[in-house]
Amino acid sequence: MMAARQAMPHQDAKERTRNFDEVALGYTEEQAIAEASRCLECRNPKCVQGCPVEIDIPGFIAQMKAGDFDEAIATIKLTNSLPAVCGRVCPQEVQCEELCVLAKKGEPVAIGRLERFCADHERKKGVAAPVRAQSTGKRVAVVGAGPASLTAAADLAKEGHAVTMFEALHDTGGVLTYGIPEFRLPKSIVRDEVEYIKQLGVDVKVDYIIGKIKTLEELKNDFDAVFLGTGAGLPKFMGIEGENLNGVYSANEFLTRVNLMKAYRFPDYSTPIKRGKHVIVVGGGNVAMDAARSALRLGAEEVSIVYRRGEDELPARKEEVENAKEEGIIFRLLTNPVRILQGDNMTVKGVECIRMELGEPDESGRRSPVPKAGSEHVIDADIVIIAIGTSPNPMILSGSDGLKVSPRGTIVVDESAKTSIGNVCAGGDAVTGAATVISAMGAGKLAAQTINDYLRNN
Amino acid sequence: MSYTILEKKQIAPQVHLMKVLAPDVAKAAKAGQFIILRIDETSERIPLTIADFDADEGYVTIIFQEMGKTTKQLAQMTDRDVLLDFVGPLGKPADVRKLGTVILVGGGVGIAPVYPQVKAYRDAGNKVISVIGARNKDLLILEDEMQAASDELYIATDDGSKGHHGFVTDVAKKILDSGEKIARIVVIGPPILMKVAAGMTAPYGVETIVSLNPIMIDGTGMCGGCRVSVGGETKFACVDGPEFDAHKVDFNLLMSRLGLYRPEEAQCQENHQCTCRSGN
Numbered sequence: 020m021m022a023a024r025q026a027m028p029h030q031d032a033k034e035r036t037r038n039f040d041e042v043a044l045g046y047t048e049e050q051a052i053a054e055a056s057r058c059l060e061c062r063n064p065k066c067v068q069g070c071p072v073e074i075d076i077p078g079f080i081a082q083m084k085a086g087d088f089d090e091a092i093a094t095i096k097l098t099n100s101l102p103a104v105c106g107r108v109c110p111q112e113v114q115c116e117e118l119c120v121l122a123k124k125g126e127p128v129a130i131g132r133l134e135r136f137c138a139d140h141e142r143k144k145g146v147a148a149p150v151r152a153q154s155t156g157k158r159v160a161v162v163g164a165g166p167a168s169l170t171a172a173a174d175l176a177k178e179g180h181a182v183t184m185f186e187a188l189h190d191t192g193g194v195l196t197y198g199i200p201e202f203r204l205p206k207s208i209v210r211d212e213v214e215y216i217k218q219l220g221v222d223v224k225v226d227y228i229i230g231k232i233k234t235l236e237e238l239k240n241d242f243d244a245v246f247l248g249t250g251a252g253l254p255k256f257m258g259i260e261g262e263n264l265n266g267v268y269s270a271n272e273f274l275t276r277v278n279l280m281k282a283y284r285f286p287d288y289s290t291p292i293k294r295g296k297h298v299i300v301v302g303g304g305n306v307a308m309d310a311a312r313s314a315l316r317l318g319a320e321e322v323s324i325v326y327r328r329g330e331d332e333l334p335a336r337k338e339e340v341e342n343a344k345e346e347g348i349i350f351r352l353l354t355n356p357v358r359i360l361q362g363d364n365m366t367v368k369g370v371e372c373i374r375m376e377l378g379e380p381d382e383s384g385r386r387s388p389v390p391k392a393g394s395e396h397v398i399d400a401d402i403v404i405i406a407i408g409t410s411p412n413p414m415i416l417s418g419s420d421g422l423k424v425s426p427r428g429t430i431v432v433d434e435s436a437k438t439s440i441g442n443v444c445a446g447g448d449a450v451t452g453a454a455t456v457i458s459a460m461g462a463g464k465l466a467a468q469t470i471n472d473y474l475r476n477n
Numbered sequence: 478m479s480y481t482i483l484e485k486k487q488i489a490p491q492v493h494l495m496k497v498l499a500p501d502v503a504k505a506a507k508a509g510q511f512i513i514l515r516i517d518e519t520s521e522r523i524p525l526t527i528a529d530f531d532a533d534e535g536y537v538t539i540i541f542q543e544m545g546k547t548t549k550q551l552a553q554m555t556d557r558d559v560l561l562d563f564v565g566p567l568g569k570p571a572d573v574r575k576l577g578t579v580i581l582v583g584g585g586v587g588i589a590p591v592y593p594q595v596k597a598y599r600d601a602g603n604k605v606i607s608v609i610g611a612r613n614k615d616l617l618i619l620e621d622e623m624q625a626a627s628d629e630l631y632i633a634t635d636d637g638s639k640g641h642h643g644f645v646t647d648v649a650k651k652i653l654d655s656g657e658k659i660a661r662i663v664v665i666g667p668p669i670l671m672k673v674a675a676g677m678t679a680p681y682g683v684e685t686i687v688s689l690n691p692i693m694i695d696g697t698g699m700c701g702g703c704r705v706s707v708g709g710e711t712k713f714a715c716v717d718g719p720e721f722d723a724h725k726v727d728f729n730l731l732m733s734r735l736g737l738y739r740p741e742e743a744q745c746q747e748n749h750q751c752t753c754r755s756g757n
Contacts, residue, residue, distance in 0.1 A: 254701040268701075271700050
């Protein structure tokens with residue numbers, strides 16, 4: 020009989036809603052070896068095809084089976100510069116693990132958790148400084164410091180190019196730092212991963228706004244090549260009545276206050292946040308889950324997710340939906356806000372919602388929700404967080420004539436990540452619109468290959 | 478990063494001027510833009526409109542009034558101290574063109590961001606009539622600089638201790654009534670002043686520009702905290718502004734959003750004072 024998949028140890032649900040400490044605690048060494056031993060070592064492994072950064076999955080798992088964790092992390096790091104991050108936030112269930120042969124009959128090997136174990140094992144021991152590559156004398160500018168940019172920068176530095184990274188915020192990591200909460204991805208981990216990339220030779224400039232201090236035009240003249248990983252910017256709102264009332268946040272603002280500015284430690288940290296009693300989060304993705312679970316930890320009595328489609332359509336990772344449910348987040352599915360109701364002094368007092376039914380599939384292949392007439396109802400709320408996505412950041416585009424963008428404002432690239440400007444590549448949310456950390460990393464990797472080829476030939 | 482304070486001086490009660498070494502920002506800065514600074518690791522990011530800049534010397538001047546915990550903490554800093562972060566220039570530059578005669582109105586610390594605009598409008602070939610005001614003469618800042626940069630300067634104080642006894646808007650109205658052709662009025666100051674000014678100029682049909690300073694975090698269009706309603710549309714002050722057509726701005730919304738964290742701010746200051754006391 021097939022051995023059961025090792026369960027991930029978690030912080031107790033009741034306990035964890037009162038702190039911001041990490042929820043998933045990670046495998047023990049015994050669990051890690053037991054889980055690795057479930058791998059069948061397929062002759063023709065499918066899992067690797069599901070990995071946007073092409074980790075040698077059977078390779079590192081075989082090393083783990085033998086208890087050789089140092090070798091295993093070295094194998095992972097050949098292609099992935101952010102393993103402690105990926106092991107935590109990648110949606111493995113729809114990538115490597117979905118293709119695992121064991122998934123056909125039962126549960127796949129917990130590849131993500133094994134990756135996390137290896138990375139944490141190395142972190143505990145202290146990460147050895149990497150050997151820097153021989154310099155090629157070529158200079159590359161990387162704009163942004165999120166997952167796409169960090170990956171591109173690491174890969175280019177490994178090739179010996181001099182990489183300068185420009186970040187607009189005061190800290191690196193992009194969405195890993197401002198967006199994903201501490202309880203899902205501790206910031207010390209992001210810092211360590213960035214430190215590793217700095218040790219590869221990447222020069223990081225924070226507080227530096229491309230589009231303002233330097234235009235893209237100037238940048239591409241100053242450097243041999245440029246990578247744009249500027250990420251998703253402007254938060255989307257619904258355009259309904261009451262959205263500018265006090266107490267309505269974009270998920271970006273709410274999470275940035277909590278994560279980047281550490282508002283959950285107010286007043287030790289000076290950035291304030293409204294700690295609501297009844298919080299409604301609109302949206303069903305990972306960002307919505309992060310916002311809802313953060314609001315709960317800030318002390319809300321009741322936190323609801325309001326999502327216009329059904330449970331099966333929730334775009335968030337199943338694991339995160341489960342975690343949220345365990346913590347007591349209420350899911351109001353097939354429900355859509357119609358307007359936000361005003362209380363005293365322009366505050367929020369509730370949200371009028373309408374029930375939805377699923378109709379015919381739309382262009383995304385999902386069944387599109389249709390409002391049910393007469394089903395309007397009011398849900399009490401003092402805080403509303405809108406988590407329905409973002410559109411690309413317009414700032415980079417000031418002073419970048421010739422950079423082709425789509426009608427949605429995303430940067431247009433070809434299959435090798437090249438933009439319409441010769442020595443400029445782009446990747447991540449700036450190209451795709453809001454997507455996953457790992458898809459951004461895959462794009463950063465592809466762009467680094469393209470830039471590397473270009474620099475070798477020019 | 479770290480940014481050295483080259484010079485810091487008090488220029489009025491609870492109002493301070495600071496020159497900060499930030500060569501990249503100084504080189505790119507234009508009138509009308511702002512910066513965001515963070516004092517230290519636990520500090521907020523606060524936006525301040527640029528009061529002056531010198532690309533050759535590499536510094537940016539900011540002027541701020543002690544309001545909350547962060548500005549009070551900033552006021553305690555002195556020459557050679559360093560700020561952890563100083564990022565900019567942010568926002569769109571003021572749309573400065575040759576228009577003819579323009580009136581520039583600054584109220585309170587709003588005089589600070591008006592000053593570089595006075596110079597810019599003059600440099601663009603306009604006749605600049607400046608009107609500055611404060612609650613009393615002690616709170617009036619940059620009078621000499623404004624005198625030197627403007628073609629004409631008028632002063633108003635609420636208590637009549639200097640210049641016109643009343644508001645800057647009264648003075649601006651008189652100029653409009655004088656029949657001189659005014660192409661544009663720029664008003665920067667407390668939201669209530671900008672609101673009153675917008676109401677005052679509307680009947681004259683004179684283009685009126687205000688610079689909005691709502692609560693913001695990143696200043697790059699990411700958080701949406703600085704959203705303002707302009708002509709019924711939601712705009713982000715950090716990337717769409719900070720300057721907008723005064724006649725289209727919903728000032729009531731702006732003022733209500735600016736007061737959003739007043740309870741937390743009070744708590745924070747209380748806590749701050751407690752810390753100070755226990756340290757004594």
